[in-house]
Amino acid sequence: MALRHWITLAVLVLLAVMPPVFIWMGNPFYVDLATRLVILGIAATSLNLILGYGGLISFGHAAFVGIGAYAVGIPAYHMLYGGGEAVASFNGMFQIPLAVAVSALFALITGAICLRTKGVYFIMITMAFAQMVYYFFISIEEYGADDGLVIDMRSQLPFIELDEPLQLYFFCYASLIAALLIVRTIANSRFGMVLQGAKGNNERMVTLGYNTYLYKLTAYVISGAMAGYAGALLGNFTTFISPEMMDWSRSGELMFMVILGGAATTLGPLMGSAVFIIIEEVLSNYTIYWHLPFGLMLIAVVLFARGGLMGVIGRGRDGK
Amino acid sequence: MSAELEISGLNKSFGGIKATDDINLAVTANELHAIIGPNGAGKTTLISQLIGSLRPDTGRIVFRGRDITRMPAHARARLGITRSFQITSLVMEMSVLDNVALAVQARDGHSFRFLRPARAVAHIREAARGYLEQVGLGPRADAPTVALSHGEHRLMEIAIALASEAGLMLLDEPMAGLGPEESALMVALLKQLKGSRTILLIEHDMDAVFALADRISVLVYGHVIATGMPDEIRFNHDVRHAYLGEE
Numbered sequence: 299m300a301l302r303h304w305i306t307l308a309v310l311v312l313l314a315v316m317p318p319v320f321i322w323m324g325n326p327f328y329v330d331l332a333t334r335l336v337i338l339g340i341a342a343t344s345l346n347l348i349l350g351y352g353g354l355i356s357f358g359h360a361a362f363v364g365i366g367a368y369a370v371g372i373p374a375y376h377m378l379y380g381g382g383e384a385v386a387s388f389n390g391m392f393q394i395p396l397a398v399a400v401s402a403l404f405a406l407i408t409g410a411i412c413l414r415t416k417g418v419y420f421i422m423i424t425m426a427f428a429q430m431v432y433y434f435f436i437s438i439e440e441y442g443a444d445d446g447l448v449i450d451m452r453s454q455l456p457f458i459e460l461d462e463p464l465q466l467y468f469f470c471y472a473s474l475i476a477a478l479l480i481v482r483t484i485a486n487s488r489f490g491m492v493l494q495g496a497k498g499n500n501e502r503m504v505t506l507g508y509n510t511y512l513y514k515l516t517a518y519v520i521s522g523a524m525a526g527y528a529g530a531l532l533g534n535f536t537t538f539i540s541p542e543m544m545d546w547s548r549s550g551e552l553m554f555m556v557i558l559g560g561a562a563t564t565l566g567p568l569m570g571s572a573v574f575i576i577i578e579e580v581l582s583n584y585t586i587y588w589h590l591p592f593g594l595m596l597i598a599v600v601l602f603a604r605g606g607l608m609g610v611i612g613r614g615r616d617g618k
Numbered sequence: 619m620s621a622e623l624e625i626s627g628l629n630k631s632f633g634g635i636k637a638t639d640d641i642n643l644a645v646t647a648n649e650l651h652a653i654i655g656p657n658g659a660g661k662t663t664l665i666s667q668l669i670g671s672l673r674p675d676t677g678r679i680v681f682r683g684r685d686i687t688r689m690p691a692h693a694r695a696r697l698g699i700t701r702s703f704q705i706t707s708l709v710m711e712m713s714v715l716d717n718v719a720l721a722v723q724a725r726d727g728h729s730f731r732f733l734r735p736a737r738a739v740a741h742i743r744e745a746a747r748g749y750l751e752q753v754g755l756g757p758r759a760d761a762p763t764v765a766l767s768h769g770e771h772r773l774m775e776i777a778i779a780l781a782s783e784a785g786l787m788l789l790d791e792p793m794a795g796l797g798p799e800e801s802a803l804m805v806a807l808l809k810q811l812k813g814s815r816t817i818l819l820i821e822h823d824m825d826a827v828f829a830l831a832d833r834i835s836v837l838v839y840g841h842v843i844a845t846g847m848p849d850e851i852r853f854n855h856d857v858r859h860a861y862l863g864e865e
């Protein structure tokens with residue numbers, strides 16, 4: 299087995315074992331941290347499908363996460379305070395599919411437009427759509443505008459009690475495993491080959507007869523839907539949502555995680571999320587300018603360690 | 619004999635430059651039709667319009683009786699038109715075999731298949747290996763594309779064009795930048811293909827052109843000034859004056 303497979307295994311085992319140990323040691327704070335890591339890992343993994351494998355520099359991914367979180371918060375809000383009969387619900391079996399469906403639809407509509415553009419225009423227009431959602435929620439007084447919305451009740455699911463930190467954690471952990479497998483399977487499939495081919499040389503793929511626009515749009519929708527799912531988990535974890543979750547800097551952070559960890563690698567985005575969370579935790583105790591070292595690290599990775607952390611690990615032993 | 623490809627009244631300008639100037643040309647099924655002409659004559663521009671990456675300003679392109687003038691590039695490929703690129707155009711990040719496999723996969727139904735690993739689809743991989751062997755790149759199949767030489771990249775272009783199993787191959791200077799041995803290999807390869815499909819060959823190497831072509835058209839300043847058998851072209855006064863005489 300190659301080194302990177304051992305590392306993948308080690309990371310996933312560690313993530314399964316550590317949280318119960320933290321609880322047993324009476325340190326629930328670290329379970330919170332692990333939960334946040336796993337949720338960010340899912341969001342970054344979903345971004346990796348389009349950014350890493352598709353080469354689509356989408357700068358608006360946090361919008362999908364935010365939409366997913368509001369899809370939990372808004373139904374719960376109406377359940378408590380009335381109105382909105384069509385969506386009012388505490389049921390996770392309704393909220394989570396709603397989060398996935400709405401973010402997929404948003405991805406379909408915006409992707410259809412964004413993917414008509416290329417390069418820096420694509421970056422700008424994905425960002426513009428995300429900011430549009432940001433300002434949309436800021437303008438809605440009923441859902442707390444820029445103060446945000448407290449989710450008074452977590453999603454109700456059969457067999458799982460999300461109010462239990464460890465159960466919430468393992469629900470997220472299982473979702474992460476699923477997300478990693480989904481993106482990995484898609485990347486290696488015939489669809490994934492076309493997507494990666496179009497990233498490397500779009501004109502060649504068109505000449506071969508592939509309508510690359512449709513392939514990219516499909517990837518964009520899958521990616522958006524997965525990010526919406528991550529958003530539903532995030533809403534349940536923080537029990538609070540605000541437009542700030544969709545700010546462009548949040549999208550930038552997700553991009554950092556993917557590139558730092560290693561774009562177009564299975565585990566890279568999760569590794570990037572881990573580094574992000576560690577830096578954030580450690581440095582934010584000392585300085586409010588903790589973003590700065592993170593930016594410097596990213597520049598170092600881009601300049602000296604192409605392929606990110608996973609690239610460095612891979613080169614150590616297998617020459618790839 | 620039926621016309622496989624009919625170009626009529628084709629025009630394309632870039633600003634003030636008329637890159638395609640009222641081109642009328644009929645290419646017969648299974649002929650090897652060479653297009654020669656000085657640098658900047660508009661040869662690549664013509665191919666780009668035939669393949670669909672450039673829109674002509676006016677005129678019509680008919681392939682097998684079907685008007686394809688406004689058809690998107692990917693749809694033309696599905697009808698059986700392929701091109702090779704004058705400037706090598708491959709997916710450098712992928713292996714040699716992956717590049718060819720993508721061409722095989724393209725005509726194996728749609729690729730909205732998400733589950734099975736593409737590299738485990740035996741019939742695609744084996745077919746792709748076959749095309750690589752045909753151009754002599756069999757031993758290089760698993761190498762990363764970036765690791766290959768310029769000559770090998772040119773051969774990959776041909777392997778990919780072959781893998782498309784297209785009825786009409788548009789080859790844009792396949793011998794550009796090749797050494798004498800590699801050129802000879804390429805000529806032998808094209809000789810093998812000749813007769814089994816329609817080939818529009820753009821080439822500066824006159825020895826290769828006269829050795830291979832059934833007919834030749836001469837393009838100067840975007841306009842076809844002559845079309846004929848190799849010998850007619852060789853001794854055509856206008857051609858000698860406008861083009862061959864310069865060499």
Ligand SMILES: Nc1ncnc2c1ncn2[C@@H]1O[C@H](COP(=O)(O)OP(=O)(O)OP(=O)(O)O)[C@@H](O)[C@H]1O
Pocket residue numbers: 632635637655656657658659660661662663664704
């Ligand atoms: N995209 C473009 N924009 C503007 N001008 C162009 C463009 N493409 C080609 N041209 C011009 O059109 C003319 C024909 O170019 P083209 O590349 O078709 O020539 P060619 O016959 O293929 O030449 P070569 O033998 O050098 O490959 C040239 O004058 C070129 O500068």
Ligand SMILES: [Mg+2]
Pocket residue numbers: 661662663704
């Ligand atoms: Mg040219």
